[in-house]
Amino acid sequence: MPTIVVEVMPKAELLDPQGKAVAGALARLGKSEFTGxxxxxxxxxxxxxxxxxALLAEVREIAEDLLANTVIEDVVSVHQADVETVAAGETH
Known part of the structure; x- marks a missing residue:
């Protein structure tokens, strides 16, 4: 069966406290090449x-209405996943 992937990210202009914590942990581990x-x-x-x-457009609408808090998040991607990607548990 096909799988549709929806990716949601915090709006760029907002603070991402989880991201900031991970960035700080990377820096403490000496991984200074990652800046954010x-x-x-x-x-x-x-x-x-x-x-x-048509189905992808419907899923985008569902994502905007239900999956994302559009006050603080953007739906950045709605696409059909590759069969190999889903089977392997990989991300894009």
């Missing part, structure tokens, strides 16, 4: 049937 971290959410919706542009 932002932490978001990933949703995987399994679909019973084919995925087309």
């Amino acid at each position: 971290v932002r932490i978001g959410k990933r949703f995987e919706l399994t679909v019973d049937g084919p995925v087309d542009e």
Whole structure:
């Protein structure tokens, strides 16, 4: 069955306290090449049937209405996942 992935991130202009904490931990571990971290959410919706542009538009609307708090978050991606990616548990 196809899977649609929705990725939600905090709005760029807002402080991301979780990201800031991880960035600080990386610096303490000597990983100074990373200058910032932002932490978001990933949703995987399994679909019973084919995925087309109309369904992706419907999922984007659902994401804006239900999955993201649009006051502080942006829906940054709605796309069909690769079968290999979902099976392996990898992220984009």
